[in-house]
Amino acid sequence: MIYAQSPLAIGLFSCFVLFVVGLSFYLGRRTTSASGYYAAGGNIHWFTNGIAFAGDYLSAASFLGICGMIATAGYDGWMYAVGYLAGWMVALFLVAEPMKRLGKFTFTDALDSKFNSKSIQLMAAISTLVVSVFYLIPQMVGAGTLVTPLLGLPHAAGVVIVGVVVTIIVATAGMASTTYVQFMKGGLLLIFSTILVIAVLNRGLSTTPDQGGTKPYHDFVTLQATVADDGSLQLSDPSFVATADWKTSTFGEASFVKLSKDGVDSIWKMTEVATGLELEETLYKAELAGGAVVYNGGTAEDGKFFAVGHMKEIIVNGETVTQTGALGPFAFLQTVQNSNIVLWGSKIIKDGESSYTVYYQKPTLGSKILRPGMKFKVDNATASEKFNFISLMLALFCGTAALPHILIRYYTVPSQAAARKSTIVAIAAIGFFYLLTLFMGIGAMTNGVINIMDNNMSAPLLALSFGVVLFAIISSIAFATVLGTVAGLIVAASGAVAHDLMDNFLGMNMTDKGKVMAGKLAACVVGGIAIYLGIVFEGMNVSFLVGWAFALAASANLPAILMLLFWDKTTARGVASSIGVGLVSAMGLILISPDMYIRYGLLPTDAPISFNSPALISIPLSFLTLVIVSLLTQKDVNRGHATEAA
């Protein structure tokens, strides 16, 4: 309704897909060895690998999710970006070079390099699969979310398209084709995000954002009302009529009122003022008793559900203005900070068998938007709320260096110095992109482009406000974003199955050619599972599951990696136990968290724990397990049995 299919976007996407599939088949003919398939022969240039890191890491959650979250919750959305970027310092300073030195194809190789332990091979492979699948689901769901508005295809079609294309990319040339897809995607994302931000700054800020004069902003109406002696509502615009039970209805009890004009219902937010009542126009989506869905009194195609996001009042140098003209990056942030912006709240109201989701205006000071507190409760927070926040920031910090699909990229470069340099390129590229997200998010917040029902589309819709060409390019890059990340995940998961489980754990002693074939078959199976999960989990929040994946990776993998590198007394049983305890404790705490209780249809207050992020408990628990088990199994080391019988 807010967006229409763009033939240009479809054309660009098709060209990109044909190009990468063609490239994959070309590279596939040259990929005959296991080293070529799993590690791109170990001869990728550090700069290419660094940008590919960015292409791998900047998933749909980063590009669509963070921009959307900033657009609706301001600085709190950007805190994810700050946490994600900080996590790369763990990778650079502690993990990059040792990972390159110790491993061959998978992250399990590095963990098991000292021990040749069956239990490490099994536990690390399981951890890789679990973390990769949890990361895969949101990417595939994101693919379906994108394809519906942009190509006019159903959710399942988007999931199948991405799943099939990525499986072809991975099954033909493995890490070689995956690297070049990620490199192109990473490069394109940086270039066109920069162009989009320059366009936003050049346009400046306005109280009536008209998208460069191409689309007038919907002027949300305010009505004055008084209550008559008979209890009826007298409105300043008599063409609107309120029902007799306006005050006692479920709407009235929630401080809203349903009005009717020319047979079309609208919902208004009521605020008491000195002269009576002030009614502010809202947006609503109604799921009516008969199953019909109404958007602001019309069908989806009627276009009555407007895109939102505007400045209520702009203050420049102490004076109120209606627009600013072009601004530099710091002046842009300063102006937003000093002004007043309309954010949107939502409320669900049940009216008999019908359910209304009402979106209402929340004018908010820019100084509140550009500091923490809109999404995370930090002011006057309870101990539990503080715990939850610290735990989330810990998971973001520790998760990056423990993601298997990121770690395997260290095996594609020729030396430890190249591993280090590629991490620095990744930090530069990812850091720069996260700076851009702040401007893209606030740009969407103030340019009247947000679909308030699904903020994931904020960045592409911001691009649409600058013309269909930029929209088509940004949308194609959004698809490419999913392709690049999913390809990396499938390589990691197929390596865990073929190399860690089949070759090492089960001792199948495959030939080099057999390892490549096993990897390709595993990629096809994992790709099929990813398609299935992407369809089953339709509607699941994208960033929610990415948060899970980070918490699981940080709890299961990071303690094992760090202790293996920096504590001589670490034993095989200690490593395997720590992975198991980290994985089970993090997942267990997530399953009994208040957020999950909401998804079970239960009350969040009934959950046995009051926090959603498990990292602050599960990471220390994993470390503790490793230390205790390692100390208890030192006897094995002293007897020369540090390695379990293979």
Next chain:
Amino acid sequence: MGHGPAVKLGKDNASPYKTRLGINMFIFYTLFYVGFIAINAVKPSLFEMTFGGLNLAVIYGIGLIVFAFILALIYNSLCTKAELRMNK
């Protein structure tokens, strides 16, 4: 067992130096990150203080990103010098 690097790596005499340097710089950056979380947890209103027209929240956030890049460059420069010196 199919472990060991995918490509043949030469001996790196600078490895212990780089490990020590990495740990020290990691601690340094982590303290900066902990400061950000601590302000959120203890006194979030501090983030409203303005410097040069921008509030502390924005400056600290941008600072964490830019500082990461600067530290990464310093780390690389010191590691490269050590590699050249010790792996002659």
